[in-house]
Amino acid sequence: MRTGRADSDVEAVLTSADASSLNEPAKVPDALIFRAISCSDESQTDTGIRQPCFHEPVSTHYGSIAFTDAVRDVQHRYGSDGFYDRKRVQGTAVPGTDALTDDEKDYLAERDSFYLASVGETGWPYVQFRGGPAGFLRAVDDNTIGWADFRGNLQYISTGNLTGNDRVALIAVDYVHRRRLKIFGHARVITVEDDPALLEAFADPDYDAVVERAVLITVEAYDWNCPQHITTRFSAADLEPRLAPLHEELAALRRENVQLAEQLARLVPPENGQSS
Numbered sequence: 001m002r003t004g005r006a007d008s009d010v011e012a013v014l015t016s017a018d019a020s021s022l023n024e025p026a027k028v029p030d031a032l033i034f035r036a037i038s039c040s041d042e043s044q045t046d047t048g049i050r051q052p053c054f055h056e057p058v059s060t061h062y063g064s065i066a067f068t069d070a071v072r073d074v075q076h077r078y079g080s081d082g083f084y085d086r087k088r089v090q091g092t093a094v095p096g097t098d099a100l101t102d103d104e105k106d107y108l109a110e111r112d113s114f115y116l117a118s119v120g121e122t123g124w125p126y127v128q129f130r131g132g133p134a135g136f137l138r139a140v141d142d143n144t145i146g147w148a149d150f151r152g153n154l155q156y157i158s159t160g161n162l163t164g165n166d167r168v169a170l171i172a173v174d175y176v177h178r179r180r181l182k183i184f185g186h187a188r189v190i191t192v193e194d195d196p197a198l199l200e201a202f203a204d205p206d207y208d209a210v211v212e213r214a215v216l217i218t219v220e221a222y223d224w225n226c227p228q229h230i231t232t233r234f235s236a237a238d239l240e241p242r243l244a245p246l247h248e249e250l251a252a253l254r255r256e257n258v259q260l261a262e263q264l265a266r267l268v269p270p271e272n273g274q275s276s
């Protein structure tokens with residue numbers, strides 16, 4: 001197992017940064033950081049899909065939330081603080097939040113699941129899976145996303161957590177094309193008494209679930225991650241159209257095989273004493 005980044009140049013700089021961490025750390029040049037965090041050409045060719053990446057300047061506020069003093073101390077130790085601090089300062093300088101573009105909206109519309117992190121009163125983070133029909137998590141406008149929250153095991157941990165702290169983090173992963181989108185936001189729970197029309201708009205009548213509430217998130221910031229270390233996975237629905245022609249071909253070959261066996265049996269009579 002290697003202990004650095006995949007890129008050997010980056011690895012060399014990080015190793016030297018590590019070695020000199022007690023003194024002034026070596027700075028990792030921006031070009032090497034770009035290379036380490038960029039989507040590889042190979043994965044883009046594999047999927048044929050344009051992959052919005054970390055270095056595209058679409059989101060500006062992620063760093064101002066995520067790069068806390070403790071995080072910046074570690075970045076300093078590894079020499080990446082210069083690069084990331086510029087992003088953080090840029091985000092802080094621009095008031096407001098990150099508006100979703102069509103890239104994020106289209107991406108979310110294709111997802112059938114995501115992971116939601118909330119924070120309980122004890123300070124513990126809590127992560128839960130949320131799943132549904134593709135597009136159940138959707139952009140309502142440039143700054144808001146939402147979904148229909150289904151009845152589950154009646155623990156109501158996420159919902160309860162949101163009453164004390166509305167800060168959430170989401171990650172939505174596309175395992176087929178190896179993409180991931182992370183979102184920070186403020187959540188609010190909408191009950192059927194609050195807004196029956198909203199719950200009805202979010203509910204999918206063809207999906208077998210009880211909608212207990214809707215959750216709306218005001219997006220503060222988002223960030224795209226690269227495909228590194230995501231194993232390609234296909235759902236049954238992803239595979240079905242690809243497997244259908246193979247199933248048909250297999251069925252045709254089996255039918256042909258039966259016919260050929262019958263023809264062969266007619267041409268070659270069974271040996272004396274043997275039943276066919």
Ligand SMILES: Cc1cc2nc3c(=O)[nH]c(=O)nc-3n(C[C@H](O)[C@H](O)[C@H](O)COP(=O)(O)O)c2cc1C
Nearest residue numbers: 127128129130150151152153154155156157158159
């Ligand atoms: C009958 C039933 C049993 C479930 N049991 C569990 C369970 O034991 N653990 C779990 O994490 N989720 C379980 N789930 C899924 C959760 O209820 C579901 O993911 C829900 O959204 C959890 O929300 P929460 O973690 O915010 O309370 C179950 C769902 C159903 C319908």
